[in-house]
Each structure stands twice: as structure tokens, then as C-alpha cells.
Amino acid sequence: MRIxxxxxxxxxxxxxxxxxxxxxxxxxxxxSITYQKWVSGVRNGGSGYLVNVILSxxxxxxxxxxxxxVFDKEAKLIKLDDLHYQANCYITMYSEREAIETPSSxxxxxxxxxxLFYSFNGQNQxxxxxxxxxxxxxxxxxxx
Numbered sequence: 001m002r003i004x005x006x007x008x009x010x011x012x013x014x015x016x017x018x019x020x021x022x023x024x025x026x027x028x029x030x031x032s033i034t035y036q037k038w039v040s041g042v043r044n045g046g047s048g049y050l051v052n053v054i055l056s057x058x059x060x061x062x063x064x065x066x067x068x069x070v071f072d073k074e075a076k077l078i079k080l081d082d083l084h085y086q087a088n089c090y091i092t093m094y095s096e097r098e099a100i101e102t103p104s105s106x107x108x109x110x111x112x113x114x115x116l117f118y119s120f121n122g123q124n125q126x127x128x129x130x131x132x133x134x135x136x137x138x139x140x141x142x143x144x
Contacts, residue, residue, distance in 0.1 A: 029055050029056060029057065029059060029063075030053065030054075030055060030056075030116070030129060030131070031054045031055055031056040032052075032053075032054045032131060032133065033051065033052070033053050033054075033068070033114050033116075033129055033131055033132045033133070034051070034052045034054075034132070034133050034134070034135050035049045035050065035051045035052075035070050035089075035114075035132060035133075035134055035135070036049060036050045036052075036134070036135040036136070036137070036138050037049045037134075037137050037138070038050060038137070038138040039137070046090060046091070046092050047090075047091045047092055048073075048088060048089050048090040048091045048092070049070065049073075049088075049089050049091070050086065050087075050088055050089075050138070051068055051070050051075065051086065051087040051088075051089060051114070052084065052085070052086050053065065053068065053077065053084070053085040053086070053087075053116070054083060054084055055082075055083045055084075055085075056083075057083070058082040058083065059082075062120060062121050062122075063118060063119070063120055064118060064119045065077045065079070065085055065116065065117075065118045066117045066118055066119060066124070067087065067117045068085075068087050068114055068115065068116050068117065069107060069109065069114065069115040069117070070089060070109065070114050070132065071089075071109060071111070072107070072108075072109070073089035073090075073091070074089075074115075074117075075087035075088055075089045075090075109128070111132070111134070112130055112131070112132050112133075113128055113129065113130055113132055114128070114129050114132045115127070115128050115129075116128075116129060
């Protein structure tokens with residue numbers, strides 16, 4: 001009888017551990033991902049796109065959003081508040097007569113896809129989201 005109780009307790013413990021991890025991976029935290037192309041208002045000012053990630057509720061302490069890739073550009077995510085993250089992917093940006101470009105990647109993402117890089121319990125992971133929407137062109141970037 002004790003063996004059955006120990007086995008059931010172990011089974012319940014293992015089941016509770018595995019049920020906690022997929023919450024983030026099932027899109028329960030990522031509510032929407034949008035990108036907006038922008039062009040600078042000055043000559044040689046650059047162009048790119050602003051990527052916004054909106055969460056449905058704050059991330060637990062053991063989750064950390066690192067970066068996001070849209071099309072072939074990957075950029076670091078900046079936390080604006082508990083529910084909003086933002087990244088700026090530069091197609092071309094000029095600083096002191098030198099062109100700056102966000103590095104390209106070989107991942108072939110479709111226009112409605114984004115690859116989100118994050119860490120969970122210190123382990124780096126990534127997930128492709130198929131919920132990306134494009135916003136109208138922004139003639140001047142409004143980012144932090």
C-alpha cells in the first residue's frame with residue numbers, strides 16, 4: 001500500500017512540474033506582435049521597422065524576453081512596462097556618415113511570423129509565432 005501511495009505522490013509531483021512550463025509556450029502570455037515600417041524624415045536618416053510585443057499579463061520572474069526576429073532581422077527587445085516590449089530593426093541607419101544595419105539571419109520567416117527568443121529558468125529557448133500583423137507605414141519613428 002505504501003508503494004502505491006509513493007508512486008501516486010511522485011506521479012502527481014511530476015505532472016504538476018510539467019504543467020507549469022507550457023503556459024508561456026501556448027500563447028497565453030503573448031497577446032499580439034505587430035511591426036511598423038518607418039523611414040526617417042532627414043536625408044540619410046535611415047529606415048527600418050519597429051516591432052511591438054504585447055503580453056496579456058506580466059511574465060513570471062523565471063521568464064526573460066531577449067530578442068525577436070521579423071523577416072531576416074533580429075533585434076533586442078526593450079521592456080517598456082510589464083506588458084509591452086519593443087525592438088527596432090534597422091534596415092539602414094546612418095551615424096556619423098557610417099551605415100548601421102541590424103544583422104541579417106538565415107531564418108526564412110514569412111511576413112506573418114516572428115521568432116521570439118527568451119530564457120526560461122536560465123535556459124535559452126525560441127518559439128515561432130504566427131500572429132504578426134503589419135501596421136501602416138510610419139514616416140517618422142516613434143520609439144524610445
